[in-house]
Amino acid sequence: MQLSRRGFLRSASIAAAASAVLELPSLAAPLQVEAAHRGDIPATAIKLSNNENAYGPSPKSMAAMQTAVAEGNRYPDRYNHQLVESIAGFHKVAPERVLLGCGSMDILRAATGAFLGPGKALIIPQPTFEAIAEYSNPLGAETVRVPLDSTYAHDLDAMLASATKKPALIYVCNPNNPTATITPRKDLETFISKLPANAVVLMDEAYHHFAVGSPGYESFLDRPMDDERLIVSRTFSKVYGLAGMRIGYAIGNGATLKRLNAFRSIECQNVAGVRAAIAGLDDQDYVRMAIQRNAADRQEFFSQAQKRGLKPIDSRANFIMMPASRPAPTVIDFFQKKNIIIGRKFPPMDNYVRISLGKPEEMRQFWQVWDQMVRAIPATS
Ligand SMILES: Cc1ncc(COP(=O)(O)O)c(C=O)c1O
Structure with a gap:
């Protein structure tokens, strides 16, 4: 389904003329889909926030x-x-x-x-x-x-x-x-x-x-x-x-x-x-490999969580939602200070954090900071 460039320009200019006379609804709020889509995140940060493929294309x-x-x-x-x-x-x-x-x-x-x-x-x-x-x-x-x-x-x-x-x-x-x-x-x-x-x-x-x-x-x-x-x-x-x-x-x-x-x-x-x-x-071998690697990384995440007595929600994706027993913003903030970006808060699951799977070394650092966080911030639930 394609629209020619000329046809598009014609309809775009009609729309522009219409909007000049119409009163357009004002935006309630700027798009804030993922807090971690911010520009102030250092390039060196470990990014476990946007459910990307950490290994690349x-x-x-x-x-x-x-x-x-x-x-x-x-x-x-x-x-x-x-x-x-x-x-x-x-x-x-x-x-x-x-x-x-x-x-x-x-x-x-x-x-x-x-x-x-x-x-x-x-x-x-x-x-x-x-x-x-x-x-x-x-x-x-x-x-x-x-x-x-x-x-x-x-x-x-x-x-x-x-x-x-x-x-x-x-x-x-x-x-x-x-x-x-x-x-x-x-x-x-x-x-x-x-x-x-x-x-x-x-x-x-x-x-x-x-x-x-x-x-x-x-x-x-x-x-x-x-x-x-x-x-x-x-x-x-x-x-x-x-x-x-x-x-x-x-x-x-x-x-x-x-x-x-x-x-x-x-x-x-x-x-x-x-x-x-x-x-x-065209490279479905890569896709199959990426799926297998994700399954292994996910399994390792659950083993680490289990060792700590944590009970994440069973994951069918490349990220995990986990109870943190503390308010999500506090946990997110703690991780950010340690240069690790985790998912934003998802009301009403206010005491859960969402972790996107990273590479094994990144996940090792995640768990180190998790252990520090547990010692530093008392549980509230
Ligand atoms: C469920 C879901 N749908 C859609 C998207 C948007 O993905 P993109 O616009 O990169 O294709 C995301 C991004 O994280 C997502 O989590």
């Missing part, structure tokens, strides 16, 4: 980026097209069903534009990855936060009840950030089949790769559900190690995808990122 992606440097004078059209074709081939769908985004966050943004506004509702689990709520804030939609259930899965019955009240965009994050837990496939299928016609589901599978094989988990891209109301988003920022290159995508169908497409960012990709993504997708 595949060597093939790196080579593709290096080659792309000389093409920095050209728009990425040709490679965008190639990436769309590659993604379509990989997931066995028609290229028309694939939309690229500047990271999958851009897909979330487009979805809010496409499906939200006054009189509509964004329904999200709590806690979750809040970007979508931040994007919907200025659009005048209601945000309904539905607490996770006792197994840290989405409370689908409660989400369904909210979705019947007004047209809704429902955000499903599977595995969920920050809890790293999954919501079973069969429950999601039942949920989707019961939704009213005016509801749309955005299924965020950013952490899909790390959950493969978990009991009850199954991706909606690997085994699609033929329902026009469903959009699935994926990213190259996690297992592919390309967070800095900002490439994500959505796969959808019919009128829902058409509407999402109308709100996508036009040509926000860059040649290096797109070429890296093409090479990354």
